[in-house]
Amino acid sequence: MDEIKPPCPECKSNNVAQIFWGYPANFDEKMEEQVKRKEIVMGGCIVTDHDPNWECNECYNRWGERED
Secondary structure, three states, X not given: OOOOOOOOOOOOOOOXXXXXXXXXXXXXXXXHHHHHOOOEEEEEOOOOOOOOOXXXXXXXXXXXXXXX
């Protein structure tokens, strides 16, 4: 989860988070801190072929394509 964060295509905010899809096997303190800082958001444990990769922390728009 070290990709460069793109601005939101809706509101143009740079305050975006990468979406973590799936069940985190090792939800450790580092990941907990990333969630608290809104660097990542939990997308859920049901993963499809069309899940977005980014969520705006301002307008909650989701976009992009998740990479495995």
